[in-house]
Amino acid sequence: MIETKIEKAINKQINQELTAAYSYMAMAAYFAEISLDGFATWMLRQREEETQHANRLYQYLLDRDGKVELPPIASPKTEFQGVQDVFEIALKLEENNTASINHVYQVAAQYKDYATLSALQWFLDEQVEEEKSMRDMLDIVKFAGTDKGAILTLNQQIAQGNVPGVQGGGLNTNGGN
Numbered sequence: 001m002i003e004t005k006i007e008k009a010i011n012k013q014i015n016q017e018l019t020a021a022y023s024y025m026a027m028a029a030y031f032a033e034i035s036l037d038g039f040a041t042w043m044l045r046q047r048e049e050e051t052q053h054a055n056r057l058y059q060y061l062l063d064r065d066g067k068v069e070l071p072p073i074a075s076p077k078t079e080f081q082g083v084q085d086v087f088e089i090a091l092k093l094e095e096n097n098t099a100s101i102n103h104v105y106q107v108a109a110q111y112k113d114y115a116t117l118s119a120l121q122w123f124l125d126e127q128v129e130e131e132k133s134m135r136d137m138l139d140i141v142k143f144a145g146t147d148k149g150a151i152l153t154l155n156q157q158i159a160q161g162n163v164p165g166v167q168g169g170g171l172n173t174n175g176g177n
């Protein structure tokens, strides 16, 4: 049986992961609307990853005989000022997600729940990667600035997986999750 406060924190984290998935879906739709399909596919893959994170926590909670609560998922922001704006918001989202995972970790540590701490280790490592890949994307997008030709080239390179430090765009790639 899992401590109620830890159960609550994990449930909140499931919601957080699904909220992130929803946000990335909105970002993918924005990119698709302006015909930046490489960026759109990349964002859809982020959505898949967040969904997998939620699934992982869901399964862990069930394995520990916890109760899965599924409160409403907040509606994401759907209006953006441009490509850079999207990645600035996405990076903040990942930073908030890291803080949120850290919080769950703190609660588990408080109760000396070593199994939960062990399960969360994967998430801590994952967040380092997630923040890095979002920061890399923001950096290259900033570099392109308002140059539409550069953005179009980037869009194509992302689709082909040719951007340094950034994984390619296909939804079928094995993300290791």
Ligand SMILES: [Fe+2]
Binding pocket: 017, 020, 049, 050, 053, 097
């Ligand atoms: Fe996540």
Ligand SMILES: [Fe+2]
Binding pocket: 020, 049, 050, 094, 097, 130
């Ligand atoms: Fe993420």
